[in-house]
Amino acid sequence: MGIDIYARWRDQTGDEEEAQYKVGFDSTVGHVGYLREAYHGEPYATRHLVPEAFEQGEGALIPATRLRERLPETLRLAEERERTIYGAKTAEDIEPTLQSYRSFVELCERMEAKTGQPVKIIASW
Numbered sequence: 001m002g003i004d005i006y007a008r009w010r011d012q013t014g015d016e017e018e019a020q021y022k023v024g025f026d027s028t029v030g031h032v033g034y035l036r037e038a039y040h041g042e043p044y045a046t047r048h049l050v051p052e053a054f055e056q057g058e059g060a061l062i063p064a065t066r067l068r069e070r071l072p073e074t075l076r077l078a079e080e081r082e083r084t085i086y087g088a089k090t091a092e093d094i095e096p097t098l099q100s101y102r103s104f105v106e107l108c109e110r111m112e113a114k115t116g117q118p119v120k121i122i123a124s125w
Helices: 014-021 045-049 051-055 064-082 090-114
Strands: 002-008 035-040 060-062 119-124
Touching: 002 014, 002 045, 002 090, 014 045, 035 045, 035 090, 045 051, 045 064, 051 060, 051 119, 060 064, 064 090, 090 119
Parallel strands: none
Antiparallel strands: 002 035, 002 119, 060 119
């Protein structure tokens, strides 16, 4: 069990949405609009990045500028999580997770710029 975060945008294709489900709970594929955290303990970086998605059951439209503003602290929390919960010792061990968060935010920025609307973020937990 875990926390699954999905990005939805206007004119998203079936293939783009399907790509988010084919990843098999991979925590390193933010580039497709999917983030994952297992219930292994705090801190939860997803809860910092997209708190509105947890508060609104149908998902929340979150402006990309807000995601970008939250990203530095989200990365700090994700690194702390990797070190304290999973025992990661090196930056090389942690980088795939951090890059996933960066890629997720970058995708949301691109889709908002393309569609003119903030991306809808859905949290499933």
